[in-house]
Amino acid sequence: MSEINVDVLVIGAGPTGLGAAKRLQQTNLASWLIVDSNETPGGLASTDVTPEGFLYDVGGHVIFSHYKYFDDCINEALPQESDWYTHQRVSYVRFQGGWVPYPFQNNIAVLDPEERARCLEDLVDAALEARVRAAADKPRNFDEWNIRNVGNRLNEIFMRPYNFKVWAVPTTKMNATWVGERVAAPNVKLLVRNAVLGKVAGGWGPNSTFRFPAHGGTGGIWTALAGTLEAGRTRFGGERGTVARVDAEGRKVHLKDGTVVKYGSLISTMALDQLAEAMGDTKLQQMCKPLFYSSTNVVGVGIRGERPERIGDKCWTLFLTKAGRPQLYFVEDNCPFYRATIFSNYSPNNQPGPDVELATQQLANGEKPATDGKAGKKPGPYWSVMLEVSESAYKPVRHETLLADCLRGLVATELLAPGDEIVSSYVRRFEHGYPTPSVERDGALAEALPHLRDKGILSRGRFGGWKYEVGNQDHSFMQGVEAVDNVVSGGIELTLNSPDFVNSRSNTERRLAHFGGLRN
Structure with a gap:
């Protein structure tokens, strides 16, 4: 049995663990080691490659940042302009056979007149009720937040069913403290004006413009960043990087x-x-019982041919260096997925080149091709779509038919034509997909995290800190950075403890200073 002694041990080489390792290396004030059971770093921000050469992220990840420090680190890892593509977000919601610009609640101008009027009536009622509501009267759950902010009708036709499809838990069981920049609260006066004029609202959200790696998918970022760490400080893959037991005492x-x-x-x-x-x-296990999470099923489909114009015309515009963000959202029951990402648009290297010859595995309608095997191999071009399906005890999934169900949904929503040739498919389930901001979450974390701190353990990251509102890649990375600063010199952990501030416009960027000593 060998023994290693370090000042700081980091478990996990996803964005949070790599952020901690990067900061430890930079400060050079403590001995450290990072371990991970996977050979390839990235965790829930990694990328898989199918045998046919199609890339799929673990979910629909994009890079947008609240932190200059984060930018500096990933730019060091991928420093060339050619390492990146820049995209402009233009997203739509599939609704009643058409497409509504995202966010849905800001664009009721495109609904039919009767539906538009019903939504406006309830929005006005909600706005009037808000004017006389006491400041101390906070919504008890996310469903109540939605009713107060968008009115009953919009909650009924979109917010409630769509969020159940995403989170796999009823909105009545979610808290409203996580919302922040994640959910658009309509400007009622502007929305009424747009509805009267039939005008579509402009872009919304912190990731209206984002970058994506030219090679390797999102996981390519973290593989490159891990490559900037000292080799002797990392133990990745197999039994040498897998935790068997933690002896906290x-x-x-x-x-x-x-x-x-x-x-x-x-x-x-x-x-x-x-x-x-x-x-x-x-004791900690008992504290964790109120914590809820959903699982994520990622389904990828590789298709032969050019991306059809029917998608481009309805959903986004493609530019030379700025591509509309090809992400589409689905509220209705004619497909199992809540989000579809046209992953081939993120980078031309996310799929095989057009000269690669692949056999048709099946048609989109489930029928077998006329020829198969080697004789049926033909060149491209190719494009791909990546789908996400949530799962929980409230929303079970039939795994044995998931791919077939998704293909039927793609045809039903007109993303695929029945005769489209499927040349590659990918299905992977992630047990821990989304850390649910449940009504009980904040109380559970208020017990569990201090309990661990008393034992010299800082639990951080998407599921280590269990705060979805600071669970993006930049947030997660900075949770690791700030955890190190806290260990080294008692630095404040703003990201974990002050999500609203970190995500607010008042969060002007600050660079981290070097520290002079190791915290006892």
């Missing part, structure tokens, strides 16, 4: 290959519930 982590890592402080990016199991901490 002895401040030791036992790896599956028999190595024991003794640490002064532990920064864990494991899911909180999984960390509790690895620790054998029954």
Whole structure:
């Protein structure tokens, strides 16, 4: 049995763990090690490649940033202009056989007159009720937040069913503290004006413009960033990087290959519930019981041919260096997915080149091609669509028919024609997909995170901190950075503890200073 001694041990090489490792290397004030069970870093921001050469992210990731420090680090990893494509977001919602510009609640001008009038009536009622509501009267849950902000009708036809499709949990069981910049609260006067004039609202959201790597998908960012770390400080893949047990009292982590890592402080990016199991901490396990999460099923479909104009005309405009963000949202029941990303538009390297010859596996309507095997191989071009399907006890998924169900949904929503040739398919399930901002979440975290801190453990990241509102790649990376600053010198962890400030426009960028000592 070998033994390693470090000041700081980092578990997990997703964005949070890599942020911590990068900061530890930069400060050079503590000995450290980062471990991960996967050979390839990236965690929930990684990218898979099918045997046919199609790339699929673990979900619909894009890079947009609240932090200059984050920008500096990824620009160091991918420094060339040719390393990136820049895209402009133009997204739509599929509704009643047509397309409504995103966000839906800001664009009721495109609905039919009767539906538009019903939505406006309820919006006005909600605005009038808000004027006389006491400031201390906060919504009890996300469903109530929606009713107060968009009115009953918009909640009924869009907010409630769509969010159930995304989160796989009723909106009545979600809190409203996470909303921040994630959900658009309509400007009622502007919305009424647009509805009268039949005008579509402009772009909305923090990621209206974003960058995407030219090569390797989103995971390419994190592979490149991990490549800037000292090789002797990383243990990735197999038993040498897999945690078997966490001995919090002895401040030791036992790896599956028999190595024991003794640490002064532990920064864990494991899911909180999984960390509790690895620790054998029954008290922490009890604290984690109120935490809820949904699983994510990612389905990828590679198609032979040019991307059809029927999609381009209805959904986005493609520019030379600025491509409309090809993300589409689905509220209705004629498809199992809530989001479709035309992943081939993010980078031309996300699919095989047009000269690559591939066999047709099936047609979009499920029929077998006339020829198959080697004799049926033909060249491209190719394009691809990536779908996301949520899952929970409230919303089960039939895994054995998921691909077929998604193909039927693609035809039903007119993203595919029945005779389109499918040359590649990809299905992968992620147990921990979305950390749900449930009504009970904040109370559970208020107990669990201090309990771990008392034991010298900082649990951070998308599922380590369990705060979706600061679970994007930039947020997660900075949770790791700020955790190190806290360990090293007692620095404030703004991202985890002040999500509203971090996501607000008043958050003017600050660069992190170097520190002069190691915290006891």
